[in-house]
Ligand code: SF4
């Protein structure tokens with residue numbers, strides 16, 4: 001539905017996005033956008049995102065790159081006169097866009113987050129070696145080789161100081177109850193899906 005307005009988008013955000021019920025409280029003062037260290041580089045800084053949600057610009061918001069650039073610095077939250085939890089809403093919007101399959105193609109933060117999540121949830125502990133390698137190679141083999149060569153000093157330093165275990169390549173450690181973790185994650189997914197409101 002390109003460039004189409006959906007008058008119920010605010011209702012959808014309120015129902016499905018973390019802290020989304022706060023969006024209607026924004027008074028459009030612009031303090032958040034002015035306080036955001038990365039705001040000038042965003043296609044749509046936070047105040048604009050809130051205005052677009054209220055204007056029903058569903059596609060433009062959910063397909064935007066902007067909320068993926070939030071670094072959780074909390075400048076905006078500390079300064080918003082209305083006390084909006086802006087950081088959480090930005091992450092909530094990114095998460096909701098991901099659930100709907102609306103993340104822009106090749107979005108680097110989303111790719112990074114997925115790699116991290118997959119690595120962590122496999123055994124309940126991050127395997128630093130395989131995570132590092134998967135991040136180096138996430139944009140293709142050629143770039144992976146280049147990045148690995150560039151970072152080899154750091155990697156060797158970590159191995160020398162035992163900050164990284166080369167045997168992690170074989171799978172690494174997991175938490176005590178991997179099956180229990182998987183069951184808890186499955187249950188959490190079911191609860192989230194059941195909660196999702198179709199608008
Ligand atoms: S600082 Fe708060 S009230 Fe002002 S535009 Fe940003 S979110 Fe809205």
Ligand code: SF4
Pocket residue numbers: 032035036037038039046069070071072073074075076077086087090
């Ligand atoms: S928490 Fe995110 S949105 Fe808020 S100022 Fe920092 S980078 Fe910008």
